Amino acid sequence: MVSDTDFFKRKKGLSHLVEDTLQGLSPIQTIMKMAEPSNIKKMGVNPDTMISFGGGWCNHFAPEPLRKIYTELCKDKQSFHDSGRYSAIIGNESCRRQLANLERNIYGMNHISEKNIALGQSSTQLFHDVLRVIANPGDDICVLDPTYANYANAVKIALPSSTLRFISALDASSWEYLKNPQRSLDELQEFAEQGAKALVLPVPDNPTSQIPPDSFLKGAADIMQDHHGFLILDFAYKSLWFDKKPSCFHWSPEDMPHLIGIHSHSKWLSSLGRRLGWIEASQSVINGLEKINESMLLSPDTLHSMAIAQFLETSLENGFAHEYVKNIRQLYKKTATVLTASIETYLDWPYLEPMGGLYTVCPTPNKVDPVSFVKNLLMQTGTLIIPGVGFGPSMNHGVRLSYGPLVYNHDLIVEGIKRISSY
Numbered sequence: 001m002v003s004d005t006d007f008f009k010r011k012k013g014l015s016h017l018v019e020d021t022l023q024g025l026s027p028i029q030t031i032m033k034m035a036e037p038s039n040i041k042k043m044g045v046n047p048d049t050m051i052s053f054g055g056g057w058c059n060h061f062a063p064e065p066l067r068k069i070y071t072e073l074c075k076d077k078q079s080f081h082d083s084g085r086y087s088a089i090i091g092n093e094s095c096r097r098q099l100a101n102l103e104r105n106i107y108g109m110n111h112i113s114e115k116n117i118a119l120g121q122s123s124t125q126l127f128h129d130v131l132r133v134i135a136n137p138g139d140d141i142c143v144l145d146p147t148y149a150n151y152a153n154a155v156k157i158a159l160p161s162s163t164l165r166f167i168s169a170l171d172a173s174s175w176e177y178l179k180n181p182q183r184s185l186d187e188l189q190e191f192a193e194q195g196a197k198a199l200v201l202p203v204p205d206n207p208t209s210q211i212p213p214d215s216f217l218k219g220a221a222d223i224m225q226d227h228h229g230f231l232i233l234d235f236a237y238k239s240l241w242f243d244k245k246p247s248c249f250h251w252s253p254e255d256m257p258h259l260i261g262i263h264s265h266s267k268w269l270s271s272l273g274r275r276l277g278w279i280e281a282s283q284s285v286i287n288g289l290e291k292i293n294e295s296m297l298l299s300p301d302t303l304h305s306m307a308i309a310q311f312l313e314t315s316l317e318n319g320f321a322h323e324y325v326k327n328i329r330q331l332y333k334k335t336a337t338v339l340t341a342s343i344e345t346y347l348d349w350p351y352l353e354p355m356g357g358l359y360t361v362c363p364t365p366n367k368v369d370p371v372s373f374v375k376n377l378l379m380q381t382g383t384l385i386i387p388g389v390g391f392g393p394s395m396n397h398g399v400r401l402s403y404g405p406l407v408y409n410h411d412l413i414v415e416g417i418k419r420i421s422s423y
């Protein structure tokens, strides 16, 4: 008998990917571990009285009609039996058709059908698989600086030997976003000329909650098209735009084959744990994804697909979905205002005005190291914010504050910011 420790003590017992490339805690692991109740307690903080601006999640209730559909699906013997079957590799056709309807009805996308849609386990899984469809190991992938912290490891895992190339967006000195859009496009152009295969960005963004101007996104799409690459828009927060609807919300992959949209029900339906995501892309990309997903996934979740298909069918028809999206947009916008007003009143830190989504970002006072700042802040005030390290170089002296978990607790936002001001 060889013990687990003895077996793995041999150096390089596992793959180079795990032993070398992914060594150390990833930014996402750091964020998740920091927020674990055991860690909070270890730091002498009572988790019950802690105020957290840490979580990257939505906390509004999922729509009641959706909950009732799940109840009915589980109550009915035949429906429950049907939900236990595999669906097609690219997912339940009725769900894919209804998602195309969602795009048409809520976002005004005209040229989209179920043929442009593949379902998957989540945007996280689908991002990995889309990279495998469009790029070869070694092809570079561009992101804005800063960007969603999970992209870095996803690229390392999907495309060994590829490099993540940062395009300037947040100016760490003036704390302005895309201050000089043309300069950022020029940087993209240079990477594209050197062979970069894609630009990936969330709209609205995590961590900045910014939405780049239409002209910037169009310019980026043109550059990627000219260089036979792709513009990948991560629409995890699509339903949470606050003011003018961005044009890219209705761009269709039927008209722009170099455009790929990554979507998820995690945020808009408050369904982070009910894992179901989807891709909108040209039929060639969807066919490629079907090949990869056959081995990665075999079949996306059928129960969630059935529930979502029924929910969309009725709620797009009777107007509930429009009302629901309007309400959550208002709720998150109001919550963002409570946070930014509190920052102005009690902290006087620079911040980015959210244009959608769940977050804002601020520089650390006197440019101190954000990791020790966040730890000390947590221990002394019982308030959790997220260090910016891992989102990109511009956030090396920055922090992210999320208001998503506090949409029903505006008082806690004010109280939390007051606590930070006492630090």
Ligand SMILES: Cc1ncc(COP(=O)(O)O)c(C=O)c1O
Pocket (backbone or CB within 6 Å): 056, 122, 123, 124, 125, 148, 202, 205, 206, 234, 236, 263, 264, 265, 266, 272, 276, 277
């Ligand atoms: C920009 C962005 N994309 C994707 C995800 C993950 O989405 P999913 O739950 O579908 O994996 C997140 C989660 O925070 C995110 O912020």
